[in-house]
Structure formats: structure tokens, C-alpha cells
Amino acid sequence: QRLVAMGDTSCLDRLLPLSTHLGRSEETAQIMQAIGQRPGNERLPLESARVMALHGQSGRAAGMFEEWIAKHPQDRDAAYELACMKEAGSSSTDAAAAFEAFLRAFPGDAAAVKKLASLRIRNGQPQSALRELDGLRETDFDARTLENYTLLAESLDRPVSLQRALRISSNDPSRATPALFIRMAEIAQ
Numbered sequence: 001q002r003l004v005a006m007g008d009t010s011c012l013d014r015l016l017p018l019s020t021h022l023g024r025s026e027e028t029a030q031i032m033q034a035i036g037q038r039p040g041n042e043r044l045p046l047e048s049a050r051v052m053a054l055h056g057q058s059g060r061a062a063g064m065f066e067e068w069i070a071k072h073p074q075d076r077d078a079a080y081e082l083a084c085m086k087e088a089g090s091s092s093t094d095a096a097a098a099f100e101a102f103l104r105a106f107p108g109d110a111a112a113v114k115k116l117a118s119l120r121i122r123n124g125q126p127q128s129a130l131r132e133l134d135g136l137r138e139t140d141f142d143a144r145t146l147e148n149y150t151l152l153a154e155s156l157d158r159p160v161s162l163q164r165a166l167r168i169s170s171n172d173p174s175r176a177t178p179a180l181f182i183r184m185a186e187i188a189q
Helices: 012-021 025-035 044-054 058-071 076-089 092-105 110-122 126-134 143-155 159-170 178-188
Strands: none
Touching: 044 058, 044 076, 058 076, 076 092, 076 110, 092 110, 110 126, 110 143, 126 143, 126 159, 143 159, 159 178
16 A cells, blocks of 8 residues: 555555455555556556445446546446446446447447346346347357346247257257257247
């Protein structure tokens, strides 16, 4: 903390995890705010925002993230963190809007598409959720997302999506059972 207070920000990558582990990150955040942005370390406001978010100051942190993103629109990680922060602290409708904005800046981002689909399910928009998941590449599906995709396709009676979900499931040897292939054949008819 002394080095940061003197303006040496080269140790931030070690200081932040250590101060969080020791329960001193709130003090570190105050020091980082006090010294402000120094030449040579443009990421200091972003790191300060992260520390503030860890300590429940998500309103201030979100504002700092938004300022950072306005100046650095290509920073995918910061934009994703902001959307996730809004998901944690907002209604699911506001969170969905945050992920929609993220996807306008970074189209096709698999992690964001999964989050948005999950939010759409929570908001009672299963058709929109299915549409989002239809756009994912087969390699982007994890077990939870694949289960949601299968259930949505089945409940909305979308045989093309269901066939795709079952085909993706069949790539996993533990799921490739005769019953799965019989079901795929039934849907294909």
C-alpha cells in the first residue's frame, strides 16, 4: 500500500489480491482513489472500480466502469464485468438490457449470449432465450446451457432446435445412449 500511496503502481497486480485476502482492500481502494490517475498507469481507475465493487460500492464502481468503457470501447473484459455487475445488482430486466448492450459492442460473445439467454428465461421470454441459444456454436455449449436449450426446444415444440440439442448431446460419450439416438430418429420423422 505504501508503494501505491507514493505513486508506484507497478505492484497493483500483486497488491489487489493480497489486500483482498488480508481484508484490507477497502483501504487500498481509498488510497487508489486518493492518488488518482498517474501517467504510465491508465488502468488505475479500472482497478479502483474493481476494488469498490468488491466492497459493495457497486453504484460508484458501475459509474467508473462506464467512464472507462466510454474511453476504451474495445475493452471486452471491462464491459463484461460491468454487465455482470448490473446482473448482480439490478432487476433481471435491467441486467438483460446490459447484456444486450454488451452484445451490440461484442456480437456473438458466447459467455454473454449464455447469460442473456438465462436472463430471458428468468424474465419469462423462452422464445427469445431459444433464439439466443440457436445462435451459439456447438462448441460453446456447456452442460447447463445444453440442458436449458434442450428443455426450451422441447417445450416450445421446435424440432430443428431439439434435433440440434440432441446431436450436440450425442457428442458426449456419457450421453450417447441408444435411447438418445432413437429419440433423434423420432424427431427427424
